[in-house]
Amino acid sequence: MSDEVGDRATTPLVDEALKKAAVAWVRVPDGPALALWCVPLEGALFVVSGPGEQKAPGLAGATEAEVTIRGDHGGRIVTFPARVSRVEPASELWASVAPAVAGKRLNAPGSATEMVDRWVADGCALSRLEPVGTPLAGAALPDGSLAEPPRDTPAVRRTRKPFRLHRVRRR
Template structure:
């Protein structure tokens, strides 16, 4: 039986922060079905390095206010294409996929061939809330550059009254 806080947070989850193998958490869209979260990853979908082959992960769910509600360990299982679970879950995921290229049936078939659908089920007690912010420093990126001072053609002086 899952913790009541985890169960309630799962019901309203649309995005989960998932960390695999101590890597920084990534925001992934998900769909809650039967006290578990289902996540699609792979080519043409969201990037979730290591999730397809993982056995466990750490999941954080946030509220409407942006703050963390709960963080819990999850057991990760891959949903095998065309299995009984797949026939129930894949169509639901495909209809909830925003900006899907093509019809839901074609999307589910592409997932079966190229992507991974994973089930993240609660596997232990949630982590106690801490005082730390869990904010991570920005990742290195070639797109980042130092901010420059704004250009001013003339010196701006305060307005004078007459």
């Protein structure tokens, strides 16, 4: 049940999952899966990363990625391979897509136009993730655990209890 258009493959499951996605787990080759805020437009997901935006190491220079979309309760709906392309600020696609992506961003400082201008000035990357090939996982559940060990973090020390001048009595 896939409609092949070039090398872009689409299934009803992927199409519906894309339409409703607000967050996607994106894994570039040799990298961990990262939860990234995204906007579904034109049969693809658009992700903004860079200074002042979300961190997505390796996504701006990648050509392929693995995208997992989860449901409202955290369960995986579908995992599919995606072709990654960077949308350049001088392109026609940027002019039509960047304002739409900026308009969907929650808690945005300033207007959508100001945000798009800041993305250009700061060198942020607007990446397009288009599904290609056959979904890797969908209806079938994995046999084993997909849990990964925790990543290294600078938060390794327990904080001290706050200082109190006097003892508080409870009645």
